[in-house]
Amino acid sequence: MTLLPPSAFAEFDAFTASLGSRTPALFLDYDGTLAAIAPRPELAAMPDEARAVVLRLSALCPVAFVSGRDLDDLTAMVAVDGLVYAGSHGFDLRGPDLRRQVGVEYVPDLDIADGSLRDRLGGIAGALVERKRFAIAIHTRQVAPPEKPRVADAVRAVVEAQPRLRMTGGKELFELRPNLPWDKGRAVLALLEALGLEGDGIMPIYLGDDETDEDAFRALAGRGDGNGIGIRVMDGPAETAATWSLHDPAEAAAFLGRLADWLAQR
Numbered sequence: 682m683t684l685l686p687p688s689a690f691a692e693f694d695a696f697t698a699s700l701g702s703r704t705p706a707l708f709l710d711y712d713g714t715l716a717a718i719a720p721r722p723e724l725a726a727m728p729d730e731a732r733a734v735v736l737r738l739s740a741l742c743p744v745a746f747v748s749g750r751d752l753d754d755l756t757a758m759v760a761v762d763g764l765v766y767a768g769s770h771g772f773d774l775r776g777p778d779l780r781r782q783v784g785v786e787y788v789p790d791l792d793i794a795d796g797s798l799r800d801r802l803g804g805i806a807g808a809l810v811e812r813k814r815f816a817i818a819i820h821t822r823q824v825a826p827p828e829k830p831r832v833a834d835a836v837r838a839v840v841e842a843q844p845r846l847r848m849t850g851g852k853e854l855f856e857l858r859p860n861l862p863w864d865k866g867r868a869v870l871a872l873l874e875a876l877g878l879e880g881d882g883i884m885p886i887y888l889g890d891d892e893t894d895e896d897a898f899r900a901l902a903g904r905g906d907g908n909g910i911g912i913r914v915m916d917g918p919a920e921t922a923a924t925w926s927l928h929d930p931a932e933a934a935a936f937l938g939r940l941a942d943w944l945a946q947r
């Protein structure tokens with residue numbers, strides 16, 4: 682665990698040296714990584730420049746998005762054809778020749794929790810319940826600070842009544858998902874296998890900004906030294922299993938632009 686890994690942008694030459702001759706396989710989180718966090722999820726648009734860089738990169742190396750968003754929502758927000766998309770934290774995977782869903786048998790449990798969250802949170806201004814196929818997000822960014830503990834209590838009560846679900850957290854949100862040993866890290870490892878990217882010529886690189894992305898950083902670190910790279914988008918020190926950092930989504934897009942230039946020239 683490091684607190685503030687070196688910048689992959691400021692130290693770009695050292696970063697590319699760690700790639701050697703290998704082709705990157707890019708795994709990108711969306712919110713807080715390539716799109717700035719917004720008051721409501723539907724307002725968190727990816728800048729056109731970032732979209733153009735992703736499109737350019739997709740011609741140079743494999744590119745996948747891995748997000749907590751619902752799969753269709755993520756696909757529409759990124760809006761680049763031909764990529765692999767993993768929604769609901771990797772429970773819902775789709776690509777040009779790929780379709781996999783993990784935890785389909787937990788959908789009825791999520792349906793029950795969804796109804797009960799809407800009942801309990803209906804009276805709290807600003808509490809937003811967002812249903813995804815394999816998860817439920819409860820956004821608290823718009824909730825007045827004195828009311829936030831009430832939201833936390835309500836979510837906890839619902840989770841206690843639903844042992845087949847578990848609660849995770851993020852920036853200003855709670856999330857309920859199937860209580861299965863599955864996360865963004867396992868999804869990335871499954872994608873490497875499914876896409877034939879497990880060989881020595883490939884370097885998996887994961888960019889993400891929050892706790893759920895740490896699962897992916899750890900999964901790549903677990904492949905052994907030099908077999909995967911985690912880059913955390915962070916604006917200050919935090920415990921992370923990533924080995925590189927970037928400051929914010931704008932710098933992440935600039936970094937990917939440099940990476941595309943570098944890949945195109947070598």
Ligand SMILES: [Mg+2]
Pocket residue numbers: 710711712713714889890891
């Ligand atoms: Mg994120």
